[in-house]
Amino acid sequence: MGRTLFDKLWEKHVVSGKNGEPQLIYVDLHLVHEVTSPQAFEGLRTNQRAVRRPNRTFATMDHNVPTKDIFNIKDQISRKQIETLQENCKEFGIRLADMGNENQGIVHIIGPQLGLTQPGQVVVCGDSHTATHGAFGSIAFGIGTSEVEHVLATQTIWQLKPKTMGIHLHGNLQTGVAAKDIIMALIAQNGVDFGTGYAIEFYGDIIEQLSMENRMTICNMAIEGGAKMGMVKPDQTTFEYLKYREYAPKNIEKAIEYWKQFFTDNISDYDTIIEFDVSSLAPYVSWGTNPSMAVPINGILPKISNINIQLAYDYMGLKPAIKATEIPIQWIFIGSCTNGRLSDIKEAAKIMNGKHIAKSVTAWIVPGSRTIKHEAEKLGLDKIFKDAGCEWRDPGCSACLAMNPDKIPAGIHCASTTNRNFEGRQGKDARTHLASPAMVAAAAIHGHFIDIRQKEVI
């Protein structure tokens, strides 16, 4: 009997506790942002506790920050939350990628970008999309604020070991089909809670061929299928990505030797396996109010078989049997920890190059970090978007959760590269349609979704 990637990572981090009971797990990297940390720092102060390992903690602000005129935060409560993080980082000696800093960006974008996220680690953050970092072959999961306080004080966390699930991705992806479509299809076919209680590992030829950026997109949305951890074993692609990054180990060759031990011995070691052939996979778009309510672009919207579907149609202003390509799009958003990396922005720019968005459409492009923004500008991508009629903005979580000034108006259908299409997620009564960066860019040009596999329509 062998062990899975997850088992090996877990065993390396148990500080105390027996199998089958909650165990105390050591945390290598704790990422912190402004929304889920103030009460945790306050708890430390009340109990006169320090941050145990400031050098394993890294903070930035992302949820509240405006993406236009970033130093002029009009919302006083947002401003207070950002200032509170600045003060807390100063008081407790924590590194902070502050407002306007070159490293500032969405917490799940900058962790990997700076080389903070590494194989073999346990990574936590007070944000459910922490699953993203599992793409490096680490255990990475979102935690609540009480747990944030616990990690700050002890550098450890109590967890019950989850079961393991292997998702075998095989076949060949058609042109125009993206990593986003793989994870959206998995959730559409298996439901929003198929991963609850599991740590998921994605494996197979397809995964091995994917870039780190694409692996991150897939792991990022594991939580939308209920799994708080999604992971991929580290390989040469992972190691190459990490070389020369600011916080990557100085002796990278020695680190790589260590990281190579993290892989699953036998597929029979998983508690459960899902086989998924991607060969016939079409781009996916969501029509409803949770990520499982999604269809292939050549599909039609489902009939009303239960109250949850009825409620979703009522909210979205749509009805059964219409084609996915008939969903009207009045707004598009490209960004977020799911699809706000340079490769995502390049994919969207490829579609937009030399085109103009439909008159009825408003388009926001929000890079995931300031570094990504500057890299894209060096490539002239900002100009492609501006010429196409899009707004090119500063980094942040922006309209993915609309805690900042970036909100989609009520009743508007927004094609979005984000991760959640919950009611009100992008603004009160806003209607979110999740899709890949290229699909969203194409929807902007046409004012509705199109099948980007059909080259002639672009």
Place this chain on the structure above:
Amino acid sequence: MEAIKIHKGTTLPLMNNNIDTDQIIPKQFLKNILKVGYGNHLFHDWRFLDNGSPNPKFILNRPEYKDATILITGDNFGCGSSREHAAWALKDWGFKIIIAGSYSDIFFMNCTKNGILPIVLPQIAREKFAQLASNDEITVSLLHQKVICHDRIYSFDIDPTWKQKFIDGIDDIELTLKQEHKIQSFEKSIPIFE
């Protein structure tokens, strides 16, 4: 954390599946830097009409349910965002116990940190509770892992460690810091690649 051993209270049914934390507490209320005061905003977008007045049709606004302490709900409750504000809002409103078909893993942990007992029971039991009158009390005994509703008794499972934490109402950090020597020796074993 407030300890829970035995609790007697009335129920409030909200039987949708997949109720996400964005619905439990919308993002505009996450800007506060305190842990209290979220109860007024619990289920805000379902609870208030566009003009800001309470939606009389929504169950939380019905006066006969204002003292309910036990929430009866569907599968995958608390999915989505990790925001602990969802647990704080439920607690602040007055809920002490949730009975659902299942929970998201992160939300479940947040409940355990705030003295809200998340119980899992099958649909048939929850459907029965959902039929109770607003003043009909049920009894939850964590000690015996049973929910008693009139003449029926439903057993539930809970991890023994979490159970003890609820019963004792202990601060986790205090408990962990007692293992300081283990954390220290673990830290010495972490490989460094300088």
